[in-house]
Amino acid sequence: MVAKNIGEPVLRKEDARFITGKGNYTDDINLRGQAHAFFVRAPVARAMITSLDCSAAEAADGVVAVLTGAQVAEDGLGSLPCGWMVLSKDGSEMKQPPHPPLAADRINYSGEPFAVVIADTLQQARDAAELVEVEFDELDAVVSVADAQSGPQIHPEVPDNTNYDWELGERDETLKAIENAHHVTRLSLVNNRLIPNAIEPRAAIGDYNSGTDEITLYTTSQNPHLARLVLTAFVQLAPEHKLRIIAPDVGGGFGSKIFIYSEETVVAWAARKLDLPIKWTADRSESFLTDAHGRDHVSEAELAMDENGNFLALRVKTLANMGAYLSTFASAVPTYLYGTLLAGQYKTPNVYVEVQAVMTNTAPVDAYRGAGRPEATYLLERIVEIAAQEMNMDPAELRRKNFIQPEDFPYQTPVALEYDIGDYEASLDKALAMADYAGFSARREASVAEGKLRGIGFSCYIEACGLAPSQVAGSLGAGVGLWESGEVRVNPTGSVTVMTGSHSHGQGHETTFAQLVASQLGISIDDVEVIHGDTGKMDFGMGTYGSRSLSVGGSALMKAADKIVAKGKKIAGHLMDAKSEDIDFDDGEFKVRESNLSKTFQEIAFAAYVPHDYPLEELEPGLTEKAFYDPANFTYPAGTHICEVEIDPDTGVTSVVKFTAVDDFGTIINPMIVEGQVHGGIAQGIGQAMLEHGIYDETGQLQTGSFMDYCMPRADDLPNFDVGMTTTVCTHNPVGAKGCGEAGAIGSPPAVINAITNALGVREIDMPATPLNVWQTLQNATHEDARGE
Amino acid sequence: MYNFNYHCPSSLQEAESLYAKSEDPMFLAGGHTLLPTMKQRLNAPTDLIDLAGLTELAGISREGDVLQIGAYTRHADVAASELVQAAIPALAKLARGIGDTQVRNRGTIGGSVANNDPAADYPAALLGLGATVVTTKRAVPADEFFVDMFETVLEEGEIITAVTFPVKGDAEYIKFANPASRYATVGVFINRHNDGVRVAITGAASSVFRCSEYEAALSSSFAESALNGITLRTDNFNEDLHASVDYRAHLCAVIAKRVIASMV
Amino acid sequence: MSIPISMTVNGKQVSKSCPANRTLGQFIREDLGLTGTHVGCDTSQCGACTVHLNGDAVKACTVLAVQAEGAEVTTIEGIGTKDDLHPMQTAFRACHGLQCGFCTPGMIMTGIDLVNTASRDNVELGEAEIREGLKGNYCRCTGYQNIVRAVATAAQQMED
The missing domain is CATH 3.30.390.50 (CO dehydrogenase flavoprotein, C-terminal domain)
Incomplete structure (x- = not known):
């Protein structure tokens, strides 16, 4: 492998183990003498536990212990906290109910665990769980977002079931602009609840060493250090230095494995309590019930325009469902990851958004791929599409007219963010060409001739990624800093071990980061090993979410590699009797400028560890460098997605016949991996738009609790995607990267729905546009037409 | 899944007698409906009588205008059968559309018919073609076989041995x-x-x-x-x-x- | 009820005793320690647990271990080695047909079955057929495009 490999589609290093079945996922780990945990879960959504008798379960074959919420409380285990403080309009702090790892007296959602059976085998634990005798006094559940504030109060700490009433932007200016506008487009819409469904279910193994008093927790986490911080500083599970968290190979996360859940907390606690390794792996049914769900907003919006279609103001009111407890990041999702994105790619001068977060007796809702930004994009790109209809303008041209222009950067939006760079028209133009927009009307005619409906829809999205400048995040309520750490360890033979605080659960960091570091150091990527996911190995790390790994984690590694080069120059200068300022480092060689003297990277590494001829009085031996990188700003990936659908009006079946995505992710290290990330994001976005919907019935029972009812995108549901890139390089991180993990899921849903409404000739349809929904919408439209005539 | 006694009889007679002797037995064919429900503990037979060993239940044959498909014939085998494709191509096509690749490699026509899932494919073929369900006790026309959701005329311990389809039209x-x-x-x-x-x-x-x-x-x-x-x-x-x-x-x-x- | 069973797994004879209610997936993972076969759901849909039973792709979560008595079982660990990969394994890497890797063993095993079956039945294995043939395998990462490409690529190589 050549050294210069930035921008090359290098095949992935990690694949070698995954394609041969040698991956090491949490459930693949078995510790000697381990016991198994089975959680006893509430079959009802809201109830008081009036009696709980575990004696029969405790006496059952193989049972080691049955632990309950009361014991959790007795041991002083704290509540699972939400890490982001959001203030209401009146300055008051958000209302946060306690979230005990095991419910002690009250049940707040169906599937909530209130006891755990630990037994020699999983079968025994599960059998014994049926012997736990519990009685519930069932209460009316609060289920729908719309009714949450008027429903019975779920938590004493949360009046009106409302955590906060938050606002952003200039209210008065916005209202005035709307009042005086030439035209106002109004829209009510729902952002459907999603269930993440990484194919690897969550799992955890707690292990305790009484000799060292150290707990080791193997778990399916996107951010093991963050988990350790929360479990020690807040939950008080153990002192921070006595808890090691290992997140080995993790089979997809999409946000759902960021959070600190009951099960891993309990497994780690019980391992110490019982001095026994304890393993738990979720069934898919448990994943459905208890993994934090995503989205679930109800919104109203108004977009004001002048007579030429220039956007004047946007007003948004949103109710966001938080579920039964405030999950780890939940409060930030519908506020700082949502309201701040409502300017989109447009120079709308006034934007005002109000968000009320409400609690319901459903599983907690938190970040899911895109987290807030898909909701913002969906709202904005839907209302812009409808505005174009109402203004009788081409939807692409209305967008173009309102784009922030390249010369406007840095651009301060009315909703807090300062975009550093972008070229939105370039993406739009490229997407229009790739999608053959000009040929659409002919394709539509051809479809109509065959009795089909055809539609095209746009979405010009922007996202704020690369979470996050710590001081900005802190001023907005974040409980942690959001930098990243990286360490480059050059071994004496010149091979390199890279430690990163980012975590790969499908993103291919072992390859991308190896490319980055190898390129910086002029060595082969085969000589770079990237290690992540173990608090015992790397200093600290904030983990992977919010498309942050390359722009923040990669930047830390670049800085560390730069330090290696700087130290290497000093060593090389000593060895070649030159000043370090006169040493150039290029392609793996340290060269004395204007001479033919040079030393290879490997020679310098060896010299650093075998310092026989070495400036020891000025320089420490060894060649290991660390860096912490705190970004100066968010990054702003943006692009245009265009979806073309064909609909069979007889059945409502919609086929995505063409999907074009043109994205600007800044500098790209590995285009193959980036394209793969885009594919996956679009698949989840099409899933949201057409297939997926988490539904509870009025009693709080999850009706879509398995793959039999929750419709996951399959291979035959999806088309091939046409992916293109435009590039403006991020101005403030050394890599120049913006992040690519979430763009597909953010950009695609409105493109799909805009295409479907375009095909159907209707103003609105809710997601998911299932065959039933599309058919019903057509029926209603036909009836309305009939009445209209 | 609760535990159970597993039997793999080698004759129909043995299967019937095992059924008669067991407390709460069920027959196991391809298992793609039964095993998932057992995993979720919705079914809890004391005894599972696996019909896989009954070689007489598998296989496809045609005599004149009658196509006979043994009860333990997998969907994949029906789909791939040249006999079926020649006699009743719609039946092969239907079998090819059941579930997915892996399901078709395990699921059997007898299991599907006996289960009578209201959304299953095979019952439509049986009823549409006027097939006959042959059991250890009798031959029942499809018109009389399917009663209601998950319900057929099968009696306790009765085993479907084959389905015969008239080849016409x-x-x-x-x-x-x-x-x-x-x-x-x-x-x-x-x-x-x-x-x-x-x-x-x-x-x-x-x-x-x-x-x-x-x-x-x-x-x-x-x-x-x-x-x-x-x-x-x-x-x-x-x-x-x-x-x-x-x-x-x-x-x-x-x-x-x-x-x-x-x-x- | 514990039952003695014997089968051939990846070419090796295995004899063990296991309870009747143990699935083939549990047996492979827990009794044989072959953890390349993954379990991703409990309703027989996701296909992560796909192995070959007497040459056919099946979901190991929906077969009892005792049903595999006397059978030949092949898992992801049995189709190729790091230095001598099966063409399907090579193609998945070459086409970037995997991200988190969790569904990958099942995908590869189903992909091999699709190619073998199409070749046996002499039917074309185009994009539509591959997409249809993979509907018993869920992937949440890739959007399937590169998986479909990988199966098509491997099909060519397996024919040659």
Whole structure:
């Protein structure tokens, strides 16, 4: 492998183990003498536990212990906290109910665990769980977002079931602009609840060493250090230095494995309590019930325009469902990851958004791929599409007219963010060409001739990624800093071990980061090993979410590699009797400028560890460098997605016949991996738009609790995607990267729905546009037409 | 899954006698309905009697105008069978559309028929083709075999040994699949022959049924237009997250017309 | 009820005793320690647990271990080695047909079955057929495009 490999589609290093079945996922780990945990879960959504008798379960074959919420409380285990403080309009702090790892007296959602059976085998634990005798006094559940504030109060700490009433932007200016506008487009819409469904279910193994008093927790986490911080500083599970968290190979996360859940907390606690390794792996049914769900907003919006279609103001009111407890990041999702994105790619001068977060007796809702930004994009790109209809303008041209222009950067939006760079028209133009927009009307005619409906829809999205400048995040309520750490360890033979605080659960960091570091150091990527996911190995790390790994984690590694080069120059200068300022480092060689003297990277590494001829009085031996990188700003990936659908009006079946995505992710290290990330994001976005919907019935029972009812995108549901890139390089991180993990899921849903409404000739349809929904919408439209005539 | 006693008899007689002796037994064929429900502890037989060892239950043969498919014949084998493809191509096509690759490599016609899932495919073929279900005790015409949701005329301990299909006329089956489960939301099987037309619909109602309204209309005129204006009785139609009663009723006509279109 | 069973797994004879209610998936993972076969659901849909039973792709979560008595079982660990990969394994890497890797063993095993079956039945294995043939395998990462490409690529190589 050549050294210069930035921008090359290098095949992935990690694949070698995954394609041969040698991956090491949490459930693949078995510790000697381990016991198994089975959680006893509430079959009802809201109830008081009036009696709980575990004696029969405790006496059952193989049972080691049955632990309950009361014991959790007795041991002083704290509540699972939400890490982001959001203030209401009146300055008051958000209302946060306690979230005990095991419910002690009250049940707040169906599937909530209130006891755990630990037994020699999983079968025994599960059998014994049926012997736990519990009685519930069932209460009316609060289920729908719309009714949450008027429903019975779920938590004493949360009046009106409302955590906060938050606002952003200039209210008065916005209202005035709307009042005086030439035209106002109004829209009510729902952002459907999603269930993440990484194919690897969550799992955890707690292990305790009484000799060292150290707990080791193997778990399916996107951010093991963050988990350790929360479990020690807040939950008080153990002192921070006595808890090691290992997140080995993790089979997809999409946000759902960021959070600190009951099960891993309990497994780690019980391992110490019982001095026994304890393993738990979720069934898919448990994943459905208890993994934090995503989205679930109800919104109203108004977009004001002048007579030429220039956007004047946007007003948004949103109710966001938080579920039964405030999950780890939940409060930030519908506020700082949502309201701040409502300017989109447009120079709308006034934007005002109000968000009320409400609690319901459903599983907690938190970040899911895109987290807030898909909701913002969906709202904005839907209302812009409808505005174009109402203004009788081409939807692409209305967008173009309102784009922030390249010369406007840095651009301060009315909703807090300062975009550093972008070229939105370039993406739009490229997407229009790739999608053959000009040929659409002919394709539509051809479809109509065959009795089909055809539609095209746009979405010009922007996202704020690369979470996050710590001081900005802190001023907005974040409980942690959001930098990243990286360490480059050059071994004496010149091979390199890279430690990163980012975590790969499908993103291919072992390859991308190896490319980055190898390129910086002029060595082969085969000589770079990237290690992540173990608090015992790397200093600290904030983990992977919010498309942050390359722009923040990669930047830390670049800085560390730069330090290696700087130290290497000093060593090389000593060895070649030159000043370090006169040493150039290029392609793996340290060269004395204007001479033919040079030393290879490997020679310098060896010299650093075998310092026989070495400036020891000025320089420490060894060649290991660390860096912490705190970004100066968010990054702003943006692009245009265009979806073309064909609909069979007889059945409502919609086929995505063409999907074009043109994205600007800044500098790209590995285009193959980036394209793969885009594919996956679009698949989840099409899933949201057409297939997926988490539904509870009025009693709080999850009706879509398995793959039999929750419709996951399959291979035959999806088309091939046409992916293109435009590039403006991020101005403030050394890599120049913006992040690519979430763009597909953010950009695609409105493109799909805009295409479907375009095909159907209707103003609105809710997601998911299932065959039933599309058919019903057509029926209603036909009836309305009939009445209209 | 609760534990159970596992038996793998080598003859039908042995299977029947094991069943008679066991407290709460169930027969196991391909297991693709039974095992998932056992894993979720919704089924808890004391004894599971695996029919896999009964070699006489597998295999496909044709004698004159009768195609016989052994009860333990997997969907994949029916789909790939040249005999079936030549005799009743619609049946091979139906088998090829059941579940997915892996399901078809395990699931059997006998298991599917005995289970009578209201959204299963095979019952539509049996009813549409006027097949006969052969059991250890008798031969039952398909018209009498399917009773209601998950219910057939099978008695305790009775084992399906084969299904025989008359080879006559032409036939076609089209399924409109539930987007999540891929079971039939509506599946229409039509068989046209010298004596008339048989139409069987699966997925729509609590059990597969013959659609007499469509049959009458198509017997006089085998054309899509013959179905215009026919309203189906929908009192026992299914309703779920993915299809309302009205939608299902509408789909019956749409899918039936597509079947007709592919046959004329 | 514990039952003695014997089968051939990846070419090796295995004899063990296991309870009747143990699935083939549990047996492979827990009794044989072959953890390349993954379990991703409990309703027989996701296909992560796909192995070959007497040459056919099946979901190991929906077969009892005792049903595999006397059978030949092949898992992801049995189709190729790091230095001598099966063409399907090579193609998945070459086409970037995997991200988190969790569904990958099942995908590869199903992909091999699709190619073998199509070749046996002499039917074309185009994009539509591959997409249809993979509907019993869920992937949440890739959007399937590169998986489909990988199966098509491997099909070519397996023919040659």
